[in-house]
Amino acid sequence: MKTHPRIYLDNAATTPLDPEVAAVMKEVMDRCFGNPSSTHAFGREARTLVERARKTMAELMGCSPGEICFTSGGTEADNMILRTVVRAGQVRKIITSPLEHHAVLHTVEELHEKDGVEVVFLPTDTEGRPDLNFLEKELHHDGNRTLVSLMHANNEIGTMINLAEVGYLARQHGAHFHSDTVQTVGHYSLTFKDLPLDFAAASAHKFHGPKGVGFAYLRGGKACGPLITGGAQERNLRAGTENVYGIVGMAKALELALSARADHENHIRSLKNRALEKIRENIPEAEFNGDISEDSLYTVLNVLLPEFPDPDMLLFRLDIEGLAVSGGSACSSGSHKGSHVIRALGKSSQRPSVRLSFSRMNTMEEVDCAVDILARVVHNAPQPHFS
Numbered sequence: 001m002k003t004h005p006r007i008y009l010d011n012a013a014t015t016p017l018d019p020e021v022a023a024v025m026k027e028v029m030d031r032c033f034g035n036p037s038s039t040h041a042f043g044r045e046a047r048t049l050v051e052r053a054r055k056t057m058a059e060l061m062g063c064s065p066g067e068i069c070f071t072s073g074g075t076e077a078d079n080m081i082l083r084t085v086v087r088a089g090q091v092r093k094i095i096t097s098p099l100e101h102h103a104v105l106h107t108v109e110e111l112h113e114k115d116g117v118e119v120v121f122l123p124t125d126t127e128g129r130p131d132l133n134f135l136e137k138e139l140h141h142d143g144n145r146t147l148v149s150l151m152h153a154n155n156e157i158g159t160m161i162n163l164a165e166v167g168y169l170a171r172q173h174g175a176h177f178h179s180d181t182v183q184t185v186g187h188y189s190l191t192f193k194d195l196p197l198d199f200a201a202a203s204a205h206k207f208h209g210p211k212g213v214g215f216a217y218l219r220g221g222k223a224c225g226p227l228i229t230g231g232a233q234e235r236n237l238r239a240g241t242e243n244v245y246g247i248v249g250m251a252k253a254l255e256l257a258l259s260a261r262a263d264h265e266n267h268i269r270s271l272k273n274r275a276l277e278k279i280r281e282n283i284p285e286a287e288f289n290g291d292i293s294e295d296s297l298y299t300v301l302n303v304l305l306p307e308f309p310d311p312d313m314l315l316f317r318l319d320i321e322g323l324a325v326s327g328g329s330a331c332s333s334g335s336h337k338g339s340h341v342i343r344a345l346g347k348s349s350q351r352p353s354v355r356l357s358f359s360r361m362n363t364m365e366e367v368d369c370a371v372d373i374l375a376r377v378v379h380n381a382p383q384p385h386f387s
């Protein structure tokens with residue numbers, strides 16, 4: 001029996017590890033097992049690797065090494081920032097959007113319930129953009145001790161905010177600004193020192209690095225304390241023996257991602273545009289969720305499909321046909337709760353949505369084949385059975 005290769009278009013969930021990243025990680029695993037906190041030669045070697053990686057990352061992100069705190073990923077970085085600014089008493093009000101990732105949403109909900117923090121959800125337009133006039137009014141009332149937390153790019157629908165615009169607004173009113181930049185670090189050139197941003201979160205596995213490692217950007221190194229307590233690692237900001245190979249791998253992945261960033265972007269944009277065109281031709285009833293303009297996240301395309309008799313089965317059917325995509329945020333896939341983002345956009349719950357997300361490792365042939373599979377599955381859906 002002929003088996004066809006599987007097509008992976010779920011890169012917003014996670015990206016394949018770059019083989020060059022795997023190679024540097026393997027070398028560290030094989031040769032450098034010391035604990036960076038040990039003062040002997042083994043430990044000093046590991047410490048050197050961690051600090052060299054921090055320096056590389058700081059140079060690439062346009063910040064100083066002391067502003068980068070390594071974490072276990074984006075979720076921990078978001079949690080660390082939000083929880084510690086509240087705990088330090090710097091923030092009593094958080095302004096955010098209902099379309100944020102659960103790493104932010106569930107954290108602010110808990111901060112509201114357990115710590116009495118006031119939480120304001122900004123209204124959004126039909127493409128998921130937060131209402132900045134509303135934000136300005138909220139800040140005008142009460143800018144002090146307020147944190148604005150808005151993601152740079154939405155992981156499900158690709159709608160983006162302008163970091164400079166939001167950041168200056170926050171700054172004018174004396175508010176802090178945190179952005180979940182998990183989907184954009186490694187894909188856009190961000191220079192933290194030039195942005196009016198106090199905090200940001202990032203994750204290596206979204207840019208062909210390893211899973212379980214990321215970082216929090218803390219402007220001026222000003223953190224409000226650790227989320228995880230224990231040893232004095234990360235200048236007392238994040239206890240626990242450092243994930244040395246993960247950190248080295250993340251720095252290598254960022255270097256590779258940014259060294260040819262413009263070429264990767266051109267390639268991925270052409271994949272997204274091809275998918276858009278082909279879906280319009282082959283599934284004319286389909287619509288798109290979120291922003292699909294050139295200003296949207298170029299790695300993500302979210303499609304609102306025609307009604308499907310058993311929407312829960314759609315992803316399984318696509319998977320059986322060899323196409324791996326996601327029905328929303330992969331982080332909650334399998335929970336059958338549907339997407340809070342698509343719901344917040346007010347889209348029909350009868351119509352399933354699928355997210356196609358692309359990486360530099362995808363090809364045009366894969367995109368063509370993926371849309372053929374999607375059209376076949378959607379159009380050959382079993383008809384509802386009336387008795």
Ligand SMILES: Cc1ncc(COP(=O)(O)O)c(C=O)c1O
Binds near residue numbers: 012180212330
């Ligand atoms: C926007 C956004 N924030 C946070 C996260 C969580 O990152 P991590 O998987 O590193 O915990 C994700 C992962 O899907 C994401 O897309």
